[in-house]
Amino acid sequence: MIEQRQYRYEQVIQKIEETIQILQLKPGDKIPSVRKISTTLNVSTTTVFQAYSIMEDRGLITPRPRSGFVVSGKREGTSSSGKGIIPLPEFVNVYAMERIMMKNTRKYGVINFSILAPVNELLPIAKINKAMQAAIKEVAIDNYQYPFLEGHPRLLSQVALHSFEWNKRILPDDILITNGCLEAISLCLDTVTRRGDIVAVESPSYHAILQCLESRGLKALSISVDPATGLNIDELEVALMHNKVSACVFMPSCHNPTGASMPEENKIRLVKLLGERNIPLIEDDALGELYFGATRPLPAKAYDTYDNVLYCSSFSKTLPPGFRIGWVAAGKYQAEIEKHKFSNNISTNSLLQDAIGRYLEGGTYNAHLKKLRAAMKVQHIKYKEAILRHFPEIIKLSSPSGGFSFWIEFPEQLDITEMQKVALMKGISFCPGHIFSPSDRFKNYIRINSCPLFNAKIDSSLAIIGNLAKSMLLKD
Known part of the structure; x- marks a missing residue:
């Protein structure tokens, strides 16, 4: 039995590393199975899976379908820009690719691995409907008129409670309700940038953020993401020395598409690095509640003593x-953001705001989140096992710390665009990797979202994708 002074997964990692060293295991040698480690160390299989996932990202072990894990001969990972390389800003061109992808998904997609949202089966639909009916019945007259610009008072109060455990709490007056997180990010960009400016983004980066940059004529400065620790701050610091950056748009927690989360000390360093240079940090925390660990990782905004983080x-x-x-708490930029919101669409739907506010007042949201996270952990394990079973052995699979996504690297010679076309004709959609880059990088990557509830149909659809990849690799 292992001791409790560290996180259990950390001790599992330590034990496996010691075993590899003591037994002098070579690349390709098999390590103990998940079940055996679970029994030997008296920990759950989930803890062992978490430990093995981290070791996989560190390049220590590699999964082998139907064989468990073996010692790796090289570093495994999904994103690297190379040491000593200074990233250069570039104009973004992803809209056409994304539009075609979304159009084809609607036209052909039956099994949709592109969607990044919870399915109805995992949502509190009955309670939300009850809150909606109450919003319509009790204050119909108010909700049918233009609402307050900043948002419905009921919802603002509930969102402010979101920051209750932060060192620096957000007050209701600090918040603006928006039409989703993407509008919040767009308003931030409109406030702190001008056409032609340079904006630092992650590489890979959520394709909708890249589209926001493209539509505003902004240049993207791509900063690499480590599959285990998120944004490469050392690389960012070097890039800031050589470029005049107007803003940064990052996802420090549950990054999309890799699922990586920055350690607390890295978030603190990031806030300090940008705060001292007065470079606005636009923080996308849309997936932050979907963590797989024991506690919710605090956002960068929680450490913002510079009033420089625009939290979305x-x-x-x-x-x-x-x-x-959605919502934004933009600190010293809040007044200017409210001006842009008013000129764009005046306000956000009052009825829906009131309904969400009433639901949150009911006090069941935290219980729902706990249930949702548990369900997504199960989804994650089932999807990962199926991907490792069906896909080519030579893939590199991310080990997310949260969220809905798997970021998968294939050999460079595989034509992902052609594979996507064939998959769509078979009624299966996924996101090709190149839409997560401003200049067509990640051509041999795909993102698979584990949102659809796992069943036999999902398993067979993943098998179809895997078989397509295998057959196309054989041709090459």
Whole structure:
């Protein structure tokens, strides 16, 4: 039995590393199975899976379908820009690619691995409907008129409670309700940038953020993401020395598409690095509640003593995504952001705001989040096992710390675009990697989202994707 002074997964990692060293295991040698480690160390299989995932990201072990894990001969990972390389800013060109992908998904997609939102089966639909009916019945007259610009008072109070455990709490007056997290990010960009400016983004980066840059004529400065620790701050610091950066847009927690989360000390360093240079940090925390660990990772905003973080989040990943209710707390930039909001669309739907506010007042949201996270952990394990079973052995698979996504690297010679076309004709959609880059990088990557509830149909669809990849690699 292992001691309790460290996180259990950390001690599992330590024990396996000691075993590899003592037995002088070579690349390709098999390590003990998940079940055996679980029994020997008296820990759950989930803890062992977490430890093995971290070791996989560190390049220590590699999964082998139907064989468990073996010692790796090289570093495994999914993102690297190379030491000593200074990233250069570039104009973004992803809209056309994304539009075609979304159009084809709607036209052909039956099994949709592209969607990044919880399915209805995991949402509190009955309670949300009850809150909606109450909003319509009790204050119909108010909700049918233009609402307050900043948002419904009921919802603002509930969102402010979101920061209760932060060192620096957010007050209701610090918040603006938006049409989803993406509008919040867009308003931030409109406030702190001008056409032609340079904006630092992660590489890979959520494709909708890249589209926001493209539509505003902004240049993207791509900073690499470590699959285990998130944003490469050393690389960012070097890039800031050589470029005049107007803003940064990052996802420090549950990054999309890799699922990586920055350690607390890295978030603190990031806030300090940008705060001292007065470079606005636009923080996308839409997936932050979907962590797999024991505690919710605090956002960078929680450490913001410079009033320099523009915090953007949303209920679209935890409550009905169709409501499109998000918010922004932008500190010293808040007044200017409210001006842009008013000129764009005056306000956000009052009825939906009131309904979400009433639901949150009911006090069941935290219990729902706990249930949702547990369900997504199960989804994650089932999807990962199926991917390792069906896909080529030579893939590199991310080990997310939260969220809905798997970021998968294939050999460079595989034509992902052609594979996507064939998959769509078979009624299966996924996101090709190149839309997560401003200049067509990641051509041999795909993102698979584990949102659809796992069943035999999902398993067979993943098998189809895996078989397509195998057959195309054989041809090459």
